[in-house]
Amino acid sequence: MSTEPETTENAGPGTPEVPEAASASGESVGEGGDSGTDGSVEAADGGGADGTEGAAGGAEATDGAEGGAPGPSEAEAELAAQRVERERIARRKAEKKDPIESGAKLSGTAADLLAAVRAVEGGAKPAATVFAEPAPAPRRPTPEPARPPQLAPAPVTPAAPAPETVGAVRQVLTEGGAPDALAPQVAAALGEGAAEALREDPWRLLRIGGVRPEQADGFARALLGAESGPDDERRGRALTGRLLEQAAVAGHTALELTALVTALGRQGVPDPDAAVQSALAEGDALVFQDALDEPGAPAPQVEDAEDGEDGEAERPVRVLVGLERYALAEESLADGLARLVNSLAEETEETQEAWRTAAAKVTGGAAELVRAVAGHGLVLHTGGEAARAEPAALLGAARSAGLRAFAVCHTPDGRDRLAALPGAAAEGGVGTVAGLLSGAEGPGRDAEGALALDLLIVLDAPQLDVEGAAMLVESLPDGARLVLGGDPATLWSAGPGRVFADLLAARACPQVASRTPDPGPLGELVSGIGVGELNQVAAPGKEIVIVPVRDAGEAVHRTVQLVADSVPRAIEVPAEQTVVITPGHGGAVGTRALNTALKERLNPGPGRFGGFDPGDRIVHSPAPGRSVPGVVVRADADGLHLTCAGEAVVVPRERVEGQVRHGWALTAHQAVGARWPAVVVVLPGDAAQALSRPWVYTAFGRAERHLSVVHGVEQALPEAVAQVPAKPRTTRLQALLRTQVPAAG
Known part of the structure; x- marks a missing residue:
């Protein structure tokens, strides 16, 4: 390990590879790393946008004992709560009876797609929804029955497919030459x-x-x-759905029509337009349009060539x-945010006085934040x-003023x-967000x-995807205030969307x-x-050390040496408090x-519990986008026993392969939201x-x-620091907010 800090010189001018605007590029994650180098929608199969991967093998019960029935886990409780919130959102969307205008100015392929949707609106097949600009007045969802506040919702585990269903599917798979091991997955999915389907x-x-x-x-x-x-x-219909699923893995909430058609052509679909229309007609996908004009700009006027009357010019849209x-x-997230922004008008004098009291309790930067929150529903x-x-001071001031305030983060750390x-x-x-x-x-x-709650503070907001953000916002009552805080330079969410970045760009609330x-x-x-400069920094206390290596073998050797010997000896940080971060799961390093x-x-052993031994450092991923570091305690008939963030966790044997992996070394997506x-x-x-x-900002930070x-x-x-920004994601949140929330300036 070098004893003096070193830095790399800044790169000279160069031209980075920038994806074309119409491409389906995104932060795709596959086996090779957190972010794939290919931004197309043909992302590597099975990759997750959080870069997580199941560990090999499952936890074996001792003496061949059968697995018991474990109690509800936090992940199961979270998934159950998400199901309840999605049902609420679906009920709310069903209540919207106003007709939606769309497509009046479209032509060509876009008009054909909209016509295909309308052609099935009255038929037996499910119709694809055509999204236009939403109505500016948001409405509260129908209240759901109260649930005991101190209890997590009971986990709802999907029933396993019937043995006869699995057997019939297995027979079809065998006839088609496919592995019959897929039978349980196919039966559960269909x-x-x-088998008949x-x-x-x-x-x-x-x-x-x-x-x-x-x-x-x-x-x-x-x-x-x-x-x-x-x-x-x-x-064609199946490939359309597959490409949209892969786009979601890469972080997109939708794809531009041209990008989807191009990607279908690369998959060997002879008529991509017909494939998209078929998917829309069957309800496998939705088509919608967003206006591209600047917010607040008046609609351009054109003079009718025949009668001389003024008419409205065609508005540029993207399909x-x-x-x-x-x-x-x-859409539900945009509606909910607009509701919070617009719901302070009916606030009582008592609540306003409580906020004035809170503002008087802080000074400095925290005072600016408290004043902004006192007058706005979203900050x-x-x-x-x-x-x-600063948000910590806001939380304390609000609670001391008698307001119901709570703050959540992305990780237990x-x-x-x-x-x-x-x-x-x-x-x-x-x-934590999951716990709430x-x-x-x-x-x-x-x-x-x-x-x-009167106030919810969400830190690590860049890690919020659209589904998690929608569930949080839909859960807040009218008149509540929401503060989204975080570092916009870090990696975006594991799931689709870029909520925090879209809100910053929309300027729909105070910042x-x-x-x-x-x-x-x-x-x-x-x-x-964060501003694109890799500077040479003086580090007299060996806060920063650069260790040059020539090849993969030397990189692995020096990494182990740093964790096990050099850092504990020179920096006095033990190995269990040191984490290794590398770009991907696969490869020699x-x-x-x-x-x-x-x-x-650090912990040699035979891996007798599905590849794990007591004392192994692990990372537990109970849900996509969540990675909690922990340590293996033991294994028994119930599964693999872990300690994660100070809490005991039992992972059933059948879930170990997909949820647990060794955790001395992580990807940057797994490490985001935590520090060591x-x-x-x-x-x-x-x-x-x-x-x-x-990626560099997140890993180094x-x-x-x-x-x-x-x-x-x-x-x-x-x-990379100077020239490679975050890969773009196609989202609709900015366009939806423009029609519902006036720009805050």
Whole structure:
């Protein structure tokens, strides 16, 4: 380990690869890393936008004992709460009876698509919804029955498919030459009558993760013979849905029509337009349009050439196609945000006085934040780690003034760091987003089913996807205030959407930027990265150390040496408080290879519990986008016993493979929202294409006291910081907010 800080020189001028505006590029995550280098919608199968991956093997019960019936887990409770919230959102959307105008000025392919949708509106087939600009007056959803505030909702586990259904599906799979091991997944995905549905439409096999188009084509040929072909309507429809699902994995809530048609053409679909129309007619996808004119600009007028009368010019629009799930969540999120912005007019004098009292209790940057929150239903707060003291002061001032206030973070580590700050130390005032939604944390619900809150503060807001954000906003009562805070330079959410970035760009509410910088050499380094500069920073206390390496083998060796020996000895940070961050799971220096080497050095063992031993560091992913570090305790008939964030967790044997992996080394997406005393960032030579400014900012920003960089990418690092911003995501939130919330300026 080098004893003097080193930095890499800034890159010279160059031209980065920028995706075309019409492409379906996005932050796609596959086996190779957090962010795939190919931004197309043909993202690697099975990748998650959080970069997580199931660990190999499952936890084996001792002495062959059968698994017991574990109690409700936090993940199950959260999923159940999400189902309840989605039902509320769906009921609310069903109540909207006003006709939706759309498509009046469209022509060509866009008009054809809209005509295809309208053609089935009165028929037996489900019609695709055409989204136009929503009505400006949002409405509250129908109240749901009150639930006990102190209890998490009971987990709702989907019933396993019947054995006879699985057997029938297995027979069809065997006839088509597909692995019969897929039978339970296919039966669960297609439901009762799965075998008949699969025989009728073999391309439904593409709904199963990991199945590639060429494999589905071979399966269809085996079942249908000469009837199967590339121009089959069923094939085009299935590939349309698959591409939209992959776009969601990459972070998009919808795709532009041109991008989707182009991607279908690359998949060998002879008539992509017809494939999209078929998917719309069957209700597999939705089509909608968004105006592209500037907010507040008057509609352009043109003179009619024949009669001389003035008429309205055609408004530029973009036509998008998306899955109902994300379109519904994004529209509900916009409606809910508009409701919060517009619902303070009926506030009582008592509440206003409480906010005046809260504003008098703080000074400095926190006072500016409190004043903004006192007068607005929605406020954005930006800043780094040190800036979290301001929302903490807001929380304390609001609670001391008698207001019902609560703050949530993305991870348990973030929750604990927030709770340690002055003002937020009151018991019961902080939690996690997952805990609040599941009912395990927070104040519970009132008689109308809304959270019993006057103020909700959400930190780590860049990690909110559209579904999570919609559930939070829909859960707030009229008159409540919402503060979304976080560092906009970090990686975006694991799920689809870019909620925080869209809100900042829409300028639909006050924005309070903290002027409190992160201290020390690490704060100076990370702040420079945030504005595109990799600066040389003086680090007299060895806060930053660069370790150059020549190849993958040396990178693994030096990483293990740093964690096990150099950092504990020179920096006095033990190995269990040091985390390794690398761009991806695969490759010679991915998380799998590094975790294998670190386990051999730090906790050797045979891996007798599905690859794990007591004392192994792990990361538990109970739901997509959530990664909680922990330690293996033991395994028994109930499953794998872990300690995660100070809480005991039992993962059933059948879920271990998908939810638990070794955790000495993580990806940046897994590490976001948490911090460690020491961090070792590994940048092997083959990682150059995966680097971006948000990735480097996030990875380097996880260190509290010390950062070691195992550096093998040469000039690719400063080039990524200077020239590679976040990959764009196609979303609708800005356009939806423009019609409902006046710009705040």
